[in-house]
Amino acid sequence: MKRYQNTVTSYNANNVVIRMQYNEGNKRKIVNVKAIDVPGQGHFRQQVQGRFNEVLGVLVVIDSTTRQTDAQAAEFLYDILNSNVLVGNRVPTLVVCNKQDSSEARSADHLEKELEIQMYWLVLSVGSI
Secondary structure (H helix, E strand, O other), X not given: OOXXXXXXXXXXXXXXXXXXXXXXXXXXXXXXXXXXXXXOOHHHHHHHHOOHHHOOOEEEEEEOOOHHHHHHHHHHHHHHHOOHHHHHOOOOEEEEEEOOOOOOOOOHHHXXXXXXXXXXXXXXXHHOO
């Protein structure tokens, strides 16, 4: 029997320091990584974009059960992929789909296509301004 953690929507950014170990050659190294979980609501975007110069990586989590967020997620992803700071610093970006255990979840392939379509329309609309 699978057990899932009940979660709640975030209303504020959450900060946590994660201690990570990795091997470099034959030496084990330990680093502290500061992770900032920023809620996906639109009014948090400026807060995130103001911190782009501090980041070493971006993790974008897409809700795979809610179609209403596709356009917002595509716009945010478009902003990330076109950020001069992130592109200039070659910051890696990983997109993941959560809630895949739900019967209402769309597959990662389906979400990828939906985001590509939404981003295509963004490119067209930005290009026409």
